[in-house]
Amino acid sequence: MTDVITARNLSKRYGSVDAVSDVSFAVAEGEAFCLLGPNGAGKSTTIRMLATLTRPDGGSASVAGFDVRRQQRSVRASIGYVAQSAGTDDYLTGRENLLVQAAAQRLSRSKARPRVAELLDLVGLADAADRIVRTYSGGMRRRLEIAMGIVHEPRVLFLDEPTTGLDPEARATMWDEFRRMRIEQNLTVLLTTHYLEEADQLADRILIVGRGRVVASGTPESLKAGLAGDSVSVELTNGPSAEAAVGVLARIGLAAVTRDGAVLRAQVERGSRALPAILSVLEAAGLRVESAAVARPTLDDVYLHHAGRSFGEAVSR
Numbered sequence: 403m404t405d406v407i408t409a410r411n412l413s414k415r416y417g418s419v420d421a422v423s424d425v426s427f428a429v430a431e432g433e434a435f436c437l438l439g440p441n442g443a444g445k446s447t448t449i450r451m452l453a454t455l456t457r458p459d460g461g462s463a464s465v466a467g468f469d470v471r472r473q474q475r476s477v478r479a480s481i482g483y484v485a486q487s488a489g490t491d492d493y494l495t496g497r498e499n500l501l502v503q504a505a506a507q508r509l510s511r512s513k514a515r516p517r518v519a520e521l522l523d524l525v526g527l528a529d530a531a532d533r534i535v536r537t538y539s540g541g542m543r544r545r546l547e548i549a550m551g552i553v554h555e556p557r558v559l560f561l562d563e564p565t566t567g568l569d570p571e572a573r574a575t576m577w578d579e580f581r582r583m584r585i586e587q588n589l590t591v592l593l594t595t596h597y598l599e600e601a602d603q604l605a606d607r608i609l610i611v612g613r614g615r616v617v618a619s620g621t622p623e624s625l626k627a628g629l630a631g632d633s634v635s636v637e638l639t640n641g642p643s644a645e646a647a648v649g650v651l652a653r654i655g656l657a658a659v660t661r662d663g664a665v666l667r668a669q670v671e672r673g674s675r676a677l678p679a680i681l682s683v684l685e686a687a688g689l690r691v692e693s694a695a696v697a698r699p700t701l702d703d704v705y706l707h708h709a710g711r712s713f714g715e716a717v718s719r
């Protein structure tokens with residue numbers, strides 16, 4: 403399979419901040435590839451370098467066979483780029499916004515009308531097509547922005563945090579539209595997100611980034627399978643006692659215990675076997691447990707394992 407996007411040792415520095423350091427990856431034709439990481443991880447900077455909007459300080463990259471430094475115009479003609487806050491005209495209808503975008507992309511009028519109708523259908527906005535955008539919900543706006551990004555039938559679509567700020571229902575609708583769009587438009591997609599669930603749902607492969615560097619990469623399944631055993635979490639009735647609990651658990655051989663407020667988490671070989679022992683040792687130490695759970699590892703555990711802190715901690719940093 404041909405690679406449509408390649409990045410080799412991409413780097414970008416802002417003052418003393420290494421926004422992106424030595425990031426390398428390749429995305430195959432038709433793949434949905436996700437850059438997953440907390441705020442400030444370097445996701446937007448990476449996508450902006452690939453979209454020719456920011457010049458790399460080091461490394462190289464190509465998109466659709468064109469070099470992002472030397473063939474910017476050809477790269478731009480091959481991509482759709484939907485930024486975190488892409489622009490729609492609030493006082494035009496959805497259809498009019500798309501027609502304006504089609505004109506900007508130099509589509510002839512005879513091609514623009516049917517293409518716009520097709521896109522409105524594709525992103526589930528056919529019924530709202532002739533309402534002004536000011537009356538749209540956040541999710542409808544975002545879907546319109548995505549339709550605007552692909553009006554010229556690009557080979558590659560860059561989506562920077564497509565569902566940030568949307569409520570869970572709108573996010574789920576967006577995921578459905580996204581899947582349909584990929585299949586119908588045969589797109590290669592590079593998306594960024596800080597939602598673990600979104601990466602899990604949408605991506606064929608994931609690159610986990612933190613502080614500008616690659617933390618781990620693989621399919622969602624392989625990343626999770628890379629962590630043997632189960633994830634056990636225990637919530638204590640009061641937060642400060644969690645610190646003491648880490649020491650207590652060390653005594654029964656649980657070394658890599660992490661703490662997030664009153665919640666402790668650990669990777670164990672068999673959750674069902676480890677949990678009773680964990681509960682009894684905590685009880686013996688006078689620490690009261692509010693709730694406990696055993697689960698298969700999630701992408702959060704993958705992040706924790708590789709980055710040494712929980713995704714939640716990193717996002718709210």
Ligand SMILES: Nc1ncnc2c1ncn2[C@@H]1O[C@H](COP(=O)(O)OP(=O)(O)OP(=O)(O)O)[C@@H](O)[C@H]1O
Pocket residue numbers: 416419420421422439440441442443444445446447448596
């Ligand atoms: N134009 C800029 N000038 C100075 N620093 C910048 C600039 N753009 C990004 N940075 C810094 O580079 C780092 C990476 O930022 P970037 O926006 O790429 O991260 P991100 O993973 O996309 O985060 P978010 O999810 O918040 O958008 C951050 O520390 C940020 O403050």
